[in-house]
Amino acid sequence: MTFVRSASTANNAAAGLAAATRHILPNGMTALVLRASSSPTVSVRGFLSVGAVYESTAQSGLASFTGAALIRGTQSRTFQQIVAETEERGCSVHAGGGLHTTGFGARALAEDLPLVLEILADMLLRPTFPLHEVEKLRNQFLMGLREDEQETRVQASRAIRSMLYPAQHPYGRLTSGTMATIQALSRDDLAAFHQQYHPSSAVLVIVGDVEPPVIVDEIERLFGDWKPSSVPPTLDWPPVAPLDGVQRQHIPMAGKVQSDIIWGVHGLKRSDPAYYAAMIGNVILGQLGIGGRLGENVRERQGMAYYVYSSLEADLEAGLWGAAAGVNPENVDQAITTILHEIEQFCQHGPTDEEIDDVRAYLTGSLALGLETNDGLAGALLTIEHYDLGLDYVMRYPEIIHAVSREAIVETARAYLSTERYAVAIAGPAEEE
Amino acid sequence: MTSIRVQAHTLPNTMLVLTREVHSAPVATCWIWYRVGSRNEPSGLTGVSHWVEHMLFKGTPSIPAGTLDRTVARNGGVFNGFTWTDFTAYYETLPADRLELGLHIESDRMINSLFEPDETDSERTVILSELEGYANYPETWLDEAVKAAAFTVHPYHHPVIGYKSDLLAMTRDELYDYYQTYYMPNNAILVLIGDFDTNQVMKQVERYFADLPAGPALPSVRAVEPEPQGERRVVIRRPGPAQYVQMGYLVPDCRHADFAALAVLDATLSGAKPLSFSGGGAQTNRSARIYQALVETELASSASSSYMPTRDPFLFELHATVHDDRTADEVETALIGEIEKIQQDGVSADELAKISKQLRAQVAYSGESVTNQAFQLGMWEVLDSYARVDSLLDELAAVTTDDVRRAAQTYLTEQRRVVGHFIPTAD
Missing domain, CATH: 3.30.830.10 (Metalloenzyme, LuxS/M16 peptidase-like)
Known part of the structure; x- marks a missing residue:
């Protein structure tokens, strides 16, 4: 009895989720829009199927560095302009490279959704990776890694991964890279990795006090001309030896x-x-x-x-x-x-x-x-x-x-x-x- | 938001109950707040509030040790408890039709917690493990040193988790006495928010809480931190990855007329912070003064200010992680420089407009979750009055550029300042 009542409660909530509008753009990008009007806010979340698993051991940290650099400048806005325009309205945009995907998103009042969507489109499609911004970001990454080197939990995590997987396997390292690999990555490496971002592997989800048809049109306008400059990357996983003892x-x-x-x-x-x-x-x-x-x-x-x-x-x-x-x-x-x-x-x-x-x-x-x-x-x-x-x-x-x-x-x-x-x-x- | 206003109910044993119906999702949250925390702890009993909080998960005759967590999980809920300087709180967030389970748990453990000697002993080492986990971080050592230097009289001097020596020596009976003193209906606030009918839920509340005895009169906290007579400085030297700077200025509590001006000052320095207890707001610090002056210039890899509502005067704080090729002295000078700019030139009307919009947005983000709403209501009722949750936006909107400048001039002075540096030792 305990279980039956819970399940019905969950089903009511789940039915709302199934009502999301799912729209595939001609370039292959997937958009999901769900109207939820109980709050004046909107939540934007998305990912691209490109992450640290696509980087080499020598370039460990590349997906993470590239994702974090997207906000550092686009063809229409500098980093300073992006943070000034979003924070002035109490909204924020973000992006970051993870292990399997690169995530991105925004938090805004519904009235500010057009602004954050426009900026996110710029970040994903037209980042410029300005040299001085890449250097500042690199220094922040290096400081983070220096702190990680003295964190017991991070060191145990790094060690267990290297014990379970061979050196060339993406699961054998942390997505944050190492001091040496982050030092060695160039602005052009970031720009080249960005070329692997592909609309057919992109998913954009918008939930909030919005009209789905209007938002779908807006997504078409902002992301419709995203033409891939490469085919989606493929993966060749190195073999993993089973543990022995x-x-x-x-x-x-x-x-x-x-x-x-x-x-x-x-x-x-x-x-x-x-x-x-x-x-x-x-x-x-x-x-x-x-x-x-x-x-x-x-x-x-x-x-x-x-x-x-x-x-x-x-x-x-x-x-x-x-x-x-x-x-x-x-x-x-x-x-x-x-x-x-x-x-x-x-x-x-x-x-x-x-x-x-x-x-x-x-x-x-x-x-x-x-x-x-x-x-x-x-x-x-x-x-x-x-x-x-x-x-x-x-x-x-x-x-x-x-x-x-x-x-x-x-x-x-x-x-x-x-x-x-x-x-x-x-x-x-x-x-x- | 699909909500109605907060209703306050007082039970015959003087326990306050705050309820708010929110029907946007089939969930509800049950919080119980006790007006007790590390500020109530006498010398020799540091950490007792936090340890008592832990013991309320360790069994009553009807909910034996190890079953509370399973019962909440079985009902699709999540739960936690935490202790701070000014309060101790517990919550269960559940599918709405299970809210009664929260009432049952909180009413039962308010009165019937066993504090069995073997459970008390095994929890002692759990808490020591928690303390040792914190001690792995250099920031913990610096923070504790800054607080200890800032408060010479008031119990904000000691960390919430307590001193290891007190934790090793404290007895079961000392814990139990503390529980019997502070965990009583006259010192508790029940906050219920979610998808329920208030009349129905109040009948359940009365069934679970109305017959509990009120409890004894409570010892008051007498200590008043005197006006500091000059800057205090502390240096921690330990192994660590970087230099860190932490500064604190002794400032008024949240009931003072200057609270709003200080909160706006904090937001001009590093953005209006998320109000939620579980994260999920917007990042607003990167266009603000401290990030621009310290992180953009690569003096620090991170830097921010903080000002929390507290019951008694606490600290307005500045934190920074010093950039690799810079020094704690340089970062300290730059942080003070930002304060002095506001003292001399004030802040702009544009900054106030920005902060006002940021606050409106952060309130909306955190308001989506009943758990966060209850956190705000309960915390403000402990500190002052739950009504502050609704008046806060107006209080902050009424702050003028002159108010901010005057608050900076009055409180962020050398005399009221503690400066802490963490300097790594060579391995």
Whole structure:
């Protein structure tokens, strides 16, 4: 009964989402516009299927640097003009390169939507990458990287990725690049990477107090003459060797008090039929409530960590299925042992019926919360387009979740999670001699 | 916005209940606020407010330890709790038809939390882990030093999480006494916002809260920070990636007539900040004075100001991460230079118009979420009155260029200033 009532609430919210206008421009760009009139605001979000996975190891950070440079000058406005014109109206535009995609968006009152759309079109289609702006941005990136070098969580994350993937694999590094690669990138490298932005891989979502037909016309006017200067890039993924045994790496860092641990194995692709079984298993293992089973043991029972959780990165390729915790250096081994124990128990005995009921009720019941705001609605539409899930996805979601059996969860956990073949990275104070 | 005005209800035990119907999405949020935080803590008990907050997740006879989180999740909800200098708050945001679960949880743990000795002990090390996590960041060391130097009398002197030595020594009974003193209906505010019928929801509120005993009279916070008698300076030397500068000026609290002028001053320096508690507003700092003077000129890789509403006089702050080939001294001089410009020349009418529009937009962005709305209402009721949420835009719009200049001249003086530098040591 608990579940049935939640699902109907979620379905009401989901029905609104399915009402979005979906429009494909002649150049292949996809636009989604949804009228939501309960607030005078508008949320603009979008992505291009171009990210760090398309850059070489030697040019690590290129997608991120290029995305951040879009706002630094266009054919019609300087960076100073963009921030002055948007901030004067309390709106903002942004863009940034991620691992698989380059994201962009804006936040504005509905009355200012024309301005932010015009600027976003300029940023995406006609950036100029002015030399002095690229240099300023480079210096900010370098400072960020210098700070990252002394952040335990970032160092553990960098290490676990390099342990799981070969050097030339895009998942083997962080999208922020390194001091050396960011130093070496030129303005022309950014301009060349921008040539890979392609309208057929672009999705633009607008949610707010707007008239969809009017906005679709506006999108046609602003983005219709976006002609690709290249074909969409393709990817050649390097092979990934399965883990052989246990790999452990400790990164000693000066001036630190706590050790951050990341345990990890190779997971699976988002398109894998077992994805939902893995996702549900992951929620039970390390997310539900205060960190799932890991939280229950490491934090609640043993009081070892303020944060502990598991995470599943599933996209174009099999990403990291990991567990993370921050503990006192004296407790590093005990924390790892406990994480391994919980994984072993989960693989051996699987989830309880109560856990499965809980996770189903949570995943379906909480849908309404995610669809409350314009930003939430836009985010849901973006995910739907990114993974080609169909506008009725949120309505189908409860069925999808319910179709995942206990057996599928156990099988999937056993197929990927291992207590004999894994990597673990620890960044923190130097280990005691 | 599909909303009606806030309604205030007072229960016989004097607990205040604020409700607002919002029917734009099938969600509702339940917040309980306690007028207690680190400003109420005596010496030797620093961190007790935050630890007590944690203990309210550790079980009652009817909701045993480890079941609260599962129950909320099972009902499709999210929850959290947090402690600040002036308040402690908990919330559950749920599908609208589950709001009663929030009422049940908050009424139960206000009175029936167990504080079992073994749960208390295991939470001690969780909190030490939280403290050690913060200590991994150089900014934490600098911030704590600046606050400690700025407040010699007032408890804003110590960090909300407390001192490690106090956390190691505190006993279960000290925690429980603190809970019994402050976690009572006469010191609580319940805020409910969302897709419900007020009459119906108030019947549930009465069922869960009306019979709870009011609680004892509350100890008052007597400390008043005296007028500083000169600039104070602190330097932290530790391993770190960069030099950081943090400055704080002792300024009035949110009930003072100059609050609005200081808030506008903050916005002229680094934009009108998002009001939301979960992020999601617009970035407005890059056309403002500090970014232009420090980041555009590459003195700093980031720089901003901040001024928060507080119960007692707190700090108007300036922060910067010093650029690689510049020094903390240069950045400090540039930050002070920006203050002096306003003291001498004031701000322009265009800047005030910009800030006014930014505030209107930030209010609209944060207003989309019932959780954010409840955060604003509850916080303002603890600090002054929930009515400020509605009057704030007008208060800020009434600020003149002269008001801003006068506030800068009166409060952002050398005498009221604490300057902190973080200087990395060689590895």
